[in-house]
Amino acid sequence: MSVGMSPKMDLETALKGCSTALGFFLNNRFADALALLKPWRNQSMYHAMGYSSILLMQAGMTFDPHDIDAAMASLRESLQTCQRFQQCHKPLKSDLDGRLKEMHAELCYAEVLLQKAFLTFLDESIIGFIKGGMKIRNSYQIYKDCQALANVTKDTEKQKSTHIHFRGGVNMGIGSFNLMLSLLPSRVLRLMEFLGFSGDREVGLSELREGAASNSLRSILSTLTLLIYGTHFLPSGTGEGNLTEAEALLEPYKEKFPNGALILFYTARIALLKGNITFAQEKFLACIAAQEEWRQIHHLCSWELMWAYSFELNWREAYRYADILCKESKWSQxxxxxxxxxxxxxxxxxxVTELGEDVVELFRQVDGLRLRIAGKSIPTEKFAAKKAQRYSSSNPVKLAVPALEMLYVWNGFTVVGKRPDLTESILTILEKAEEQLRDDPDPSEYHVDDQCVVQLLKGLCLRQLGRLVQAESCFNHVISRCGHLNTLIVLNIFLDIIVYMAFRSINGKYKIDSKI
Structure with missing residues (x-):
């Protein structure tokens, strides 16, 4: 008999067993979690969903065809298991236990269908993209139906211990949909709303916060969604992220799972965003040391450590982790x-010679390593390939400050700006690059591009240091040359400049050419 399970597989027993498996997972006992769930995956909708969810995460981390096939097969089986308990649009059963099972089956079906949609997107074709979109729409509609069921649930059903898990699942599903869709461009969002979706950010956050506080099986999923939003999306550009909320969300899990890899990762991530770089490095390393079973979590940490050492201008250590990613990770070569x-x-x-590396050859490899999803390039890869293009000729033209430019692209200046000492060090590098460009006797076709990159980054540093008049001069230089730019992300430049102008309360002084 599996750990934590009794011979009778009723709904309450299934939820308790899956809670035990979740505890295993958060304590880095991934194989134990799978072993507990596997024997019951054809008899319990929650065991089926939990088992396929772990396989899905593994497939998403490895991109290994075998893992993807295993996850897809498990998701199909999970859908079949859920369907056996569904009421299939007939009137809900009159007996309480039967009614509750049907409600939970609908919820689990929606969740598994959504997972299957995401896995379908890994099929890099337009057909896979369309199939995934249709599954997402079906999943969303079922979540809406479940929300309606939750709102009309009778008091006798609310008194059952299983209701909190149903309500928590609805919170997680409706909240995640609203939050994710709200991040789409307004034009796309209007189209999605026309198709019946809802993208209300405040509704999404409210539902997720309720789910995170519910002490249900899916509370951790609502919490992780809020953490991802608060530490990966909000800090982008000029935002700071709600780090206070993120810390509060994480605190109970830090006490319960102090060595859990996911918990250590987000502890480190929050510290990094606050500018506590040394502490963040320690926690990322602790996360790596916490488990060996899922090395892809190591890759997440390696990515963050690469940036943490880049913030400190410790290029040798940053290279070490970039090299690990190149050799081990398949996410975005x-x-x-x-x-x-x-x-x-x-x-x-x-x-560089001592390390046995050839910078020019590395840049030349970039374009051939790009991935395509539904026939479309990934924007960051497209940007990298465009930048690397200048190395393809027999007389390559060096990028001025490529690592610092990527620091900007990946929003690293949000972190560096919290450390005046690091900002000053970066400013010194930029001033040296500025001088070299100014004194270049034979400017290349990329000369203006490089000058604007340096001036933009210099302006950001000066702004962070409170030297606003000098920052304004740098931004004016970029504005005056923006019509000549080749590869810089012009919209991001203007976002930073506009925010700066708002900060300075300068109204009407700048007029941006409509041709840009």
Whole structure:
């Protein structure tokens, strides 16, 4: 008999067993969690969903065809298991236990269908993209039906211990849909709303917060969704992220799972965003040391450590983690190789030679490593390939400050700005690059591009240091040359400049050419 399970597989027993498996998972006992769930996956909708969810995460981390096939097969079986308990649009059963099972089956079916949709997107074709979209729409509609059921649930049903898990699942599903859709561009969001979706950010956050506080089986999923939003999406551009809320959400899990890899990762991530770089590095390393079973979690930490050491201008250590990603991770080889080359570009040539690396050759590899999803390029990979293009000729033209430019692209200046000492060090590098460009006797076709990159980054540093008049001069330089830019992300430039102008309360002074 499996750990934590009794011979009778009723709904309450299934939920308790899955809670035990969740505890195993959060304590890095991934194989134990799978072993507990596997024997019951054809008899319990929750065991089926939990088992396939773990396989899905594994497939998403490895991109290994075998793992993807295993996850897809498990998801199909999970849908079949859920369907056996569904009421299939007939009137709900009159007996309480039967009615509750049907409600939970609908909820689990929606969740598994959504997972299957995401896995379908890994099929890099337009057909896979369309199929995934249809599954997402069906999943969303079922979540809406479940929300309606939750709102009309009778008092006798609410008194059952299983109701909190149903309500928590609805919170997680409706909240995640609203939050994710609200992040889409307004034009796309209007189309999605026309198709019946809802993208209300405040509704999404409210539902997720309720779910995170519910002490249900899916509370951790609502919590993780809020953590991802608060530490990966909000800090982008000029936002700071609600780190206070993120810390509060994480606190109970830190007490219960102090060595859990996911908990350590987000402890480190929050510290990094607050500018506590040394502490963040320690926690990322602790996360790596916490488990060996899922090495892909190591890759998440390696990505963060690469940036943490880049913030400190410790290029040798940053290179070390970029090299690990290039050798071990399959997520985005184009970005990894570009980042590795960019970091090496910041080192003296003798050090690069000592490491046995060829920067030009690395940049030349980038374009051939790009992935395509539904026939479309990934924007960050497209940007990296465009930047690396100048190395493709027989006389390559070096990028001015590639690692610092990527620091900007990945919103690293939000973190660096919290450390005046690091900001000053970066400013010194930029002033040296500015001087070299100014004194260049034979400017290349990329000269204006490079000058604008340096001036933009210099302006950001000066703004963070409170030297606003000088920052304004740098931004004016970029504005005056923006019509000549080749590859810089012009919209991001103007976002930073507009925010700066708002900060300075300068109204009407700048007029941006409509041709840009």
């Amino acid at each position: 184009a970005v990894y190789v570009f980042q590795k080359a960019a970091i090496l570009s910041m080192l003296p040539e003798e050090e």
